[in-house]
Amino acid sequence: MSAEGQPANSLLLAVGQLTKLFGTFAACNGINLDIKPGEIHALLGENGAGKSTLVKMLFGVLAPTSGQIVWQGQPVRISSPSAARKLGIGMVFQHFSLFEALTVAENIALSMDPGVSLARIAKEASDLSHAYGLPLDPHAHVADLSVGERQRIEIVRALLQNPKLIILDEPTSVLTPQEADRLFETLNKLKAEGRSVLYISHRLEEVQRICDRATVLRHGKVTGACDPRQETPSSLARMMVGGDVAHVSAEGTGTKGAIKLEARHLSASARTPFAVSLKNICLKVHAGEVLAIAGVAGNGQGELFDALSGEYPVASDDVILISDKPVGTRGINARRLMGAGFVPEERHGHAAVSALSLSDNLILARSQSDRRAFLGGGPLGLIRQDAVKMAAKRISAAMDVRKSGENPPAGSLSGGNLQKFIVGRELDRQPTVLIVNQPTWGVDAGAASRIRQALVDLAKSGSAVLVISQDLDEIFEVATEIAVISEGRLSDIYPASDLSREKIGLLMGGMYGKTETAETAHAH
């Protein structure tokens, strides 16, 4: 599949032996990839397989260590994003490259020729966005837009350059199923116009649905090139993961116990201008249940976690109950002492402090709940390092945390291993209530399946588990009950078996009627 094997003029892009080293670590190692005009080409791989590094090299954000890029038959050196844009390469980033304080038009202007006036850019963007069914108000401030609308800006910004190749990095991870369908229509339209799309994903169904060819990466190397429609999901998964991933087994649940966690008409106003307020949320989680809350990012998931965990206590006591005791105004440690455990979304700087060791990160969550075991010296509060280190070792063994050294800093662990430690830190206490926000976000498949199984097992053992997740696959794997959050409101709770993806998608879109008009309170 190297560039030499094909007649050069029939290929839009041919990448040969492309390598990127960070220090001694090879993020990409001798990658070969070619893209034909007018095809949708999938780049498949797990988190950390090197997909993002590869496309950043194609877009000129990273400089390759070695290897070559051939564009329309000519070897090129893409030294910057503007060079990539000049060649005809457009990019839609996974973590958007947008500026919250600027307007849509200003965001687009930043990647345009400086000769074009802002008014003209606004006009063109508006026209183009309507032509592709991605309506945008060029004068809105990005901070006020939903995730889906933000992605539209990225796509319109790329399209305005009239590119021959558009790279999309995990575009559907932030969309509802219906929004994703609309995106696929747009992609097919682009394909019909003779443009090529490099589509990065780890979702096999979508790839099989819209892509003509696929290249699979693992540990920075190409492990397969195929027509995804000729493959089965499990054969694709094997190419991605390099083996079979244990299936999460949810069999044997169903013994509902008492209510362990309850929210009664929980409302909370937004703390910052860019946050979402919670509106009249009611939920109950029984012992033995896994309640999963689905929803598109930025609809109040973080705020719900903050209120339930007690990181930001709410105004009245009896809107949140743990084991039938009102705790609304109590802090996070009081709730931990009542048997609750918490896993926030962001690993670095929230669930863990990157520069501190694993044992220190254990104290972070358990200094009060395990006061007797971990602290000595009475009012002095001396930390018993031996006891803490023993416990950290126990957790690492139980969750199979792979690390370099006995007690390394949290920042040196891979995302999956750190997440296993963070989840294990709570499981180690056998919590009666566990609240987890995005349990496997950015985690490799092996670690994800282990974490999901652990959540299911915890519920089976009689605890109440609340999982907040954007990943529908994950939700269907672990949930016994499902609810959907949209704009700070929670839907009714349904048994997991009663819901389809489409139904969840409709609930995500907000059955309460979505307000499209953006508030522009902080216009310059």
Place this chain on the structure above:
Amino acid sequence: MRIELERRADVSKLFSILSPFIALGLTLFFGGIMFMMLGKDPFSALYSFFIEPLTEVWSLHELAIKAAPLILIAVGLSVCYRSNNWNIGAEGQFIMGAIAGSILPVVFYEWQSPLVLPLMMLLGMLGGALFAGIPAFLKAHLNTNEILTSLMLVYVAQLFLDWLVRGPWRNPGGMNFPETRTFDATAVLPEMFASGRAHWGFGFAILAAILIWFMMRYTLKGFEITVLGQSQRAGRFAGFSSRKMIWFSMLLSGALAGLAGIAEVSGAIQQLRPVISPGYGFTAIIVAFLGRLNPLGIVVSGLVLALTYLGGEAVQVSLQISDKPIRVFQGLLLFFVLSCDTLIHYKIRMIWYDLNDTTGEGAR
């Protein structure tokens, strides 16, 4: 040419220890060049700046006197900076501590008792803490930047002291000099050793450094300080309050600066004057960073910076140059300390030119 940084996977232990010494070496080197430009022999200048003060007993005592306030203040500041609270107004807290502690020997000068001295020290700590409480309150409850407020209050404290010693507290028998009456013997901090002037302020400094070191190293409070300094959000997850930490760190550093102030006045000057500090509160910021915000490191760096004060005085006499180079030395030292700290977290690579760069856009 450009310089590229590559983040180390782990903190470099070697450079954690080495970096202050590299900084010191660079400062000496550039200091030598500075003396050359002033037309002096750099070696003899550096000798009289840094070595000569260490050769006599009396000057060792002077060293301890100058190091005491620097260490006391810097130890408090290290707690502030580690918890991400930027108190830069220690100079003002030093002055207010000195004023509060001087109430007894200046206003109630007739009361002579063994209780006077301990009470003075306590009042000094209280004065410094209350004055630091102003920026703490403003930051914790009104969201006001502590860097600017604490600094502005330095000017206020200096003017307040100026008013006191020229106005209500002026020594009635002092021939109109702007100074208070000299303290009674019961209000003077005694000498630590029989061999010279060094007073108990130095003892306080060492004690404070050891206590704070113990707190940072072994206790949950120290852990809380570290966590909140690294990430407020993670601190909140642990159940720590960043608002309480603002109060704790500011009051603690204010109290230590106040203690430094009253110890200096009681032990070394024995009266209040319009100017009672050669900028200890600001120099202590350098001390804190040179000691890598570690209380034991601060003891060493406090002695080093104290030496620059003594050395400055020494070269004034021996080389007939002004005392101005001291502050240049101190500023240079802080610059080099901060630059060398980069080595702890990053590998630095010099890239002279890029062989593959043909487009001219490579110089990014």
Place this chain on the structure above:
Amino acid sequence: MGMFEAILLTVITAATPLVLAAIGELVTERSGVLNLGVEGMIIMGAACAFIATQLTGSPYVGILAGIASGAIFSLLFGFLTLTLVANQVATGLALTILGLGVSSMIAEPYLGQSGIKLPQIVFPVLSDIPFLGAVLFKQDLIFYLSIALVAGVNWFLFKSRAGLKLRSVGDSHASAHALGINVIRTRYLAVMFGGACAGLAGAQLSLVYTPQWAENMSAGRGWIALALVVFASWRPWRIVAGGYLFGAVSISQLYAQASGVGIPSQFLSALPYLATIIVLILISHNRRTTLINTPASLGKSFVPDR
């Protein structure tokens, strides 16, 4: 010339260095860099402008020397915080300490010399307008520059593409980098502009405000300028409003001292500093507006991966 006119003229003279230093720092902060070394850059500018004027006899050479010294001095800060990613707060403090030290050392021989005051540039006709003429059109070059700079910065930030790039770098350096904007170079330029403006402010102090050299003659103006940027919510024209307000406060306390009101002079001298604190409280207690206006990556270091 009327009494009111005279007062207004002194207010302008007191306000101009604050406006200059603040408008420079505003640009620096809009790019996401917090340079607390304004005080140090001002005093360097004051010293170098005074020395150059004494050596050449031309205050215009002095102005150039002030600008150049501020810009070069700020490069030190830029090198540490941008290239070596040192902590911006600590490095800013270092710049102030070093600036106070270096300036007092190099300008020591000039202590007590009487300087040359920057001459006025009188606009014919316009300066004859009653009242306004004397206030607006019979001023020195630095005053005109200060107004032109504010207008220019306002245009640059909100009307030019380069200004849009600078604001984008201050909003999210990671996004800017992903789009191919050179974050580090933009920030170096913004830091140097801030340094140049602070240097010019220093030149105003030693060539116009009090045409002589005195140690620490910046007297905390760098810190007040930093507060002004917060007060102005990072909008150029509000710097002028704030700067003149502060100028008025400091001049009124001088008049109060001179007229011998029964308040001790020290209390009056403390007024500008207390006013700064009060203004900061008023501006920042509303977390919402502070959060919206503050450049989102202010004070954060950036290491590009290549």
